[in-house]
Amino acid sequence: xxxxxxxxxxxxxxxxxxxxxxxxxxxxxxxxxxxxxxxxxxxxxxxxxxxxxxxxxxxxxxxxxxxxxxxxxxxxxxxxxxxxxxxxxxxxxxxxxxxxxxxxxxxxxxxxxxxxxxxxxxxxxxxxxxxxxxxxxxxxxxxxxxxxxxxxxxxxxxxxxxxxxxxxxxxxxxxxxxxxxxxxxxxxxxxxxxxxxxxxxxxxxxxxxxxxxxxxxxxxxxxxxxxxxxxxxxxxxxxxxxxxxxxxxxxxxxxxxxxxxxxxxxxxxxxxxxxxxxxxxxxxxxxxxxxxxxxxxxxxxxxxxxxxxxxxxxxxxxxxxxxxxxxxxxxxxxxxxxxxxxxxxxxxxxxxxxxxxxxxxxxxxxxxxxxxxxxxxxxxxxxxxxxxxxxxxxxxxxxxxxxxxxxxxxxxxx
Ligand code: HAM
Numbered sequence: 001x002x003x004x005x006x007x008x009x010x011x012x013x014x015x016x017x018x019x020x021x022x023x024x025x026x027x028x029x030x031x032x033x034x035x036x037x038x039x040x041x042x043x044x045x046x047x048x049x050x051x052x053x054x055x056x057x058x059x060x061x062x063x064x065x066x067x068x069x070x071x072x073x074x075x076x077x078x079x080x081x082x083x084x085x086x087x088x089x090x091x092x093x094x095x096x097x098x099x100x101x102x103x104x105x106x107x108x109x110x111x112x113x114x115x116x117x118x119x120x121x122x123x124x125x126x127x128x129x130x131x132x133x134x135x136x137x138x139x140x141x142x143x144x145x146x147x148x149x150x151x152x153x154x155x156x157x158x159x160x161x162x163x164x165x166x167x168x169x170x171x172x173x174x175x176x177x178x179x180x181x182x183x184x185x186x187x188x189x190x191x192x193x194x195x196x197x198x199x200x201x202x203x204x205x206x207x208x209x210x211x212x213x214x215x216x217x218x219x220x221x222x223x224x225x226x227x228x229x230x231x232x233x234x235x236x237x238x239x240x241x242x243x244x245x246x247x248x249x250x251x252x253x254x255x256x257x258x259x260x261x262x263x264x265x266x267x268x269x270x271x272x273x274x275x276x277x278x279x280x281x282x283x284x285x286x287x288x289x290x291x292x293x294x295x296x297x298x299x300x301x302x303x304x305x306x307x308x309x310x311x312x313x314x315x316x317x318x319x320x321x322x323x324x325x326x327x328x329x330x331x332x333x334x335x336x337x338x339x340x341x342x343x344x345x346x347x348x349x350x351x352x353x354x355x356x357x358x359x360x361x362x363x364x365x366x367x368x369x370x371x372x373x374x375x376x377x378x379x380x381x382x383x384x385x386x387x388x389x390x391x392x393x394x395x396x397x398x399x400x401x402x403x404x405x406x407x408x409x410x411x412x413x414x
Contacts, residue, residue: 001115028097033077039069045076047252049192056104070103083288092125122295133233147312150264156247157227159219167218198246214245253279274298320350323365328378
């Protein structure tokens with residue numbers, strides 16, 4: 001878990017602005033779910049054998065006996081909200097987006113944190129493959145607008161819960177002869193969630209997995225057509241994608257389309273910048289009626305790391321053009337008022353109210369490279385006047401406080 005410091009603020013701000021603009025264009029509504037949810041929301045939907053539920057959730061029990069979890073992701077909470085607020089009766093599909101902290105007790109490493117932030121988009125209530133394509137288009141456009149280049153989308157279909165059973169069986173048959181040669185993690189997974197073996201990163205396991213049966217050979221005609229349509233849309237959009245039969249994602253709620261976005265050169269070595277997929281069974285897992293849905297989430301810290309590396313353009317801090325120097329108690333009191341008047345007028349002004357000596361305050365003004373310094377000394381404060389010093393020419397002029405705002409605005413304009 002880490003502090004976010006002012007140095008990074010402009011990156012966060014750029015991501016926020018781009019995301020809200022994208023959401024506005026595509027008509028997504030901003031939804032904020034609580035950071036604490038009932039633990040069961042995640043157990044029922046991500047699956048008790050998923051890494052997230054099994055090892056990574058921060059959970060707590062309240063004095064009243066409620067079992068809560070710091071949300072490790074936000075798709076299940078969004079679906080919980082959809083069901084809880086009766087959004088089934090709204091025109092479908094419902095489009096929601098979010099941004100906020102998530103928590104997973106993972107081993108910290110580059111780009112992997114225990115508190116991290118995701119932005120995410122979810123469309124609930126449509127099974128049309130065009131929406132799958134649109135979600136991939138949106139995430140690719142977001143990353144491009146953040147200033148990242150060379151993104152590629154890894155994509156796969158997991159079929160549905162019926163056709164996946166056949167595949168699981170074929171995989172189990174294959175593993176029967178090979179499991180002994182695989183790592184202990186794969187051996188454990190083969191019992192609880194054999195599909196997860198496919199994304200094992202151990203070299204020895206990868207060689208064996210390369211010969212394993214592939215899910216796309218097992219999915220039913222409906223799922224195959226859905227996937228084919230998605231790929232046709234992606235071709236039409238010119239989105240670079242890579243069919244990855246070993247992409248299974250780690251959460252139980254996924255079916256059909258799954259995808260992950262990487263920077264091309266870093267594929268393999270790096271974790272995904274964004275990932276998502278279809279979760280047509282999630283509503284049912286949470287006690288609702290079957291409702292098709294798809295979405296994605298992107299890791300904001302990972303995006304910022306890449307934005308820095310790509311030297312992405314970010315907004316700049318506003319430049320101070322004015323500095324207020326004060327001397328003595330009365331001047332200090334009046335300074336507070338002057339600052340507030342300038343703030344209300346939208347004119348940026350720097351100060352160092354806690355400093356007493358004129359010399360050190362002037363040094364600060366110099367450092368900021370302001371155009372004008374306003375000097376409120378003891379005499380000026382008594383006479384309701386103020387000195388305006390032009391920092392380029394060094395020329396000073398005393399003006400009545402009542403005329404200060406107009407005079408400053410005139411000089412800043414010229
Ligand atoms: P996820 O793949 O677990 O999917 O996370 C989505 C993104 O969050 C990842 O691609 C990564 O960028 C970021 N991320 C995940 N864990 C960490 C971490 N420990 N530190 C930093 N960044 C991390 C989900 O969370 C799904 N809810 C996505 C989704 C939305 N599927 C459908 N709708």
